[in-house]
Amino acid sequence: MNGAAWLHLASSVLVYSGPSWRAATILARRWTSDAGAGAGRALASPRGRRLDVLADALGLVGMAGLLWAACATMTDRPLADVGPMMGTLLGTTAVGRTGLVSLGLLASVTIVDVGRRPSRRREGGVLGLLALFAFSRACAGHAGDSGLFSFDVLVEAVHLSSVAVWFGIVAVAAWFALPACAARDLPGTLRSLSETATIALAGVVASGLYNAWERVGSVQNLAGNAYGVTLVAKLAFVAGAVALGAYNRFIGFPALTRSTAARARVMAILRIESLLLLAALAAAARLVTQEPPAARDVASGRSACQGKVKSCVKLLPAVSVTGGAVFVVPPTDAMGVYVAAAPASGMKASTELGSYAATSGAATGRASV
Amino acid sequence: MRVVRSTAAGWAAGLLLATPLAWSHAHLRNSVPAAQAQLAAAPSAIVLTFDERIEPAMSSIAIKDAAGHDAAKAASHADASDPATMRLDLPALVPGAYTVRWVAVGRDGHRRTGEFTFTVKG
Numbered sequence: 001m002n003g004a005a006w007l008h009l010a011s012s013v014l015v016y017s018g019p020s021w022r023a024a025t026i027l028a029r030r031w032t033s034d035a036g037a038g039a040g041r042a043l044a045s046p047r048g049r050r051l052d053v054l055a056d057a058l059g060l061v062g063m064a065g066l067l068w069a070a071c072a073t074m075t076d077r078p079l080a081d082v083g084p085m086m087g088t089l090l091g092t093t094a095v096g097r098t099g100l101v102s103l104g105l106l107a108s109v110t111i112v113d114v115g116r117r118p119s120r121r122r123e124g125g126v127l128g129l130l131a132l133f134a135f136s137r138a139c140a141g142h143a144g145d146s147g148l149f150s151f152d153v154l155v156e157a158v159h160l161s162s163v164a165v166w167f168g169i170v171a172v173a174a175w176f177a178l179p180a181c182a183a184r185d186l187p188g189t190l191r192s193l194s195e196t197a198t199i200a201l202a203g204v205v206a207s208g209l210y211n212a213w214e215r216v217g218s219v220q221n222l223a224g225n226a227y228g229v230t231l232v233a234k235l236a237f238v239a240g241a242v243a244l245g246a247y248n249r250f251i252g253f254p255a256l257t258r259s260t261a262a263r264a265r266v267m268a269i270l271r272i273e274s275l276l277l278l279a280a281l282a283a284a285a286r287l288v289t290q291e292p293p294a295a296r297d298v299a300s301g302r303s304a305c306q307g308k309v310k311s312c313v314k315l316l317p318a319v320s321v322t323g324g325a326v327f328v329v330p331p332t333d334a335m336g337v338y339v340a341a342a343p344a345s346g347m348k349a350s351t352e353l354g355s356y357a358a359t360s361g362a363a364t365g366r367a368s369v
Numbered sequence: 370m371r372v373v374r375s376t377a378a379g380w381a382a383g384l385l386l387a388t389p390l391a392w393s394h395a396h397l398r399n400s401v402p403a404a405q406a407q408l409a410a411a412p413s414a415i416v417l418t419f420d421e422r423i424e425p426a427m428s429s430i431a432i433k434d435a436a437g438h439d440a441a442k443a444a445s446h447a448d449a450s451d452p453a454t455m456r457l458d459l460p461a462l463v464p465g466a467y468t469v470r471w472v473a474v475g476r477d478g479h480r481r482t483g484e485f486t487f488t489v490k491g
Contacts, residue, residue, distance in 0.1 A: 070478045073478060073479075073480055074424070074427045074474045074478050074480055075427060076472075076480060088426050088427075089427075092424070092425075092426040093424045093426060093427060093474075093476075093478070094424070094476045094477075095424075095476075095477070095478040291479075
């Protein structure tokens with residue numbers, strides 16, 4: 001990873017975790033209005049509001065860092081040299097324009113939060129601004145090409161937002177709200193926390209399975225490529241968090257009121273869970289910069305047909321066998337993407353295309369048999 | 370009910386964290402002239418078509434002759450009718466081998482590079 005990749009990673013974590021904290025404190029205030037009065041006071045205290053503004057600021061810094069890293073990546077320049085190109089980035093590219101909108105929305109959230117007491121109306125406004133911010137982020141990248149409300153974008157949004165809400169509520173509860181919660185109010189507050197985390201987990205699992213199928217294609221694709229390794233690491237972090245959450249829900253919370261040691265153990269486990277989820281967010285941020293194996297397969301012509309033979313057949317206009325190799329001949333003079341899709345003479349259904357080369361103006365795909 | 374409402378609000382807010390995953394980087398789908406082409410007549414332009422829209426300000430085509438010198442002084446530009454196509458207008462090329470190097474930055478900011486050669490016959 002170069003400097004731009006590290007900056008992108010760090011900035012992404014800030015963009016995820018800062019607003020995630022902000023959304024979670026709004027949620028937590030809802031819980032603590034009928035349970036955990038001590039936690040409610042802490043969230044509404046000057047210190048709690050300062051933390052909200054700090055979270056807003058971290059999101060802003062992260063967004064600026066994302067744009068800086070994007071400029072370095074897009075221009076292939078060192079981070080220190082991209083300053084003169086930032087104007088071009090912000091003024092002429094989709095990444096820059098949507099980034100500017102995102103920055104403006106986060107700045108608006110910060111302005112709303114600074115120096116004002118929280119109220120339901122104000123928090124509703126913050127949620128609205130955050131929703132607009134979400135829309136601006138969704139417009140960046142390929143989502144803009146596939147349609148603003150495409151199913152894949154929706155699924156990805158649900159997946160990342162589920163992880164983020166999960167992280168936010170666990171982090172807010174573990175590091176701020178629960179330590180201030182009176183012992184008698186803990187069970188009610190933790191019940192609300194647990195119910196929300198369970199709903200978020202359901203979103204993570206459902207959308208994660210869909211994404212894994214679409215982007216990885218097969219279990220074999222998890223190995224031998226950076227995307228697969230990062231995805232496995234992310235799954236490990238999430239699995240660890242699930243295990244800790246399950247322990248707390250079924251063992252830790254019921255024993256909470258019995259001793260101070262039990263309470264300390266629950267807090268410690270919640271904090272470890274929040275750190276695991278932060279690591280999962282970092283892995284998710286890293287995945288955004290990596291090319292999924294399924295997409296790479298389609299582009300390079302390697303085993304893109306696993307599980308999708310019908311759609312690939314259309315890409316295979318003709319097959320001829322010459323010597324020990326199969327050549328896939330495209331219909332037009334072109335170099336690029338052709339995949340073997342159906343069994344042909346001397347060719348297995350699972351044939352993988354190797355390199356492809358262009359000759360006499362027509363591209364050919366070469367496959368081993 | 371309060372928890373459900375709060376959760377729904379949280380999900381809506383959580384959408385702010387959504388960043389669409391990049392499905393792929395820009396891949397070259399078609400080139401004129403084709404890679405390794407042997408041309409009887411010099412082409413008037415290099416035209417590259419990718420499988421997704423590209424950012425013209427961040428993308429480029431360069432052409433070098435066999436000695437490694439720039440064979441075209443003009444800058445490449447996006448095709449007005451197809452945002453996935455990039456074009457470099459050429460001067461009259463003398464016979465010889467040429468190498469085309471391209472940089473394509475997708476709309477999502479991902480950068481991809483590549484090169485191919487072709488020959489103009491004498």
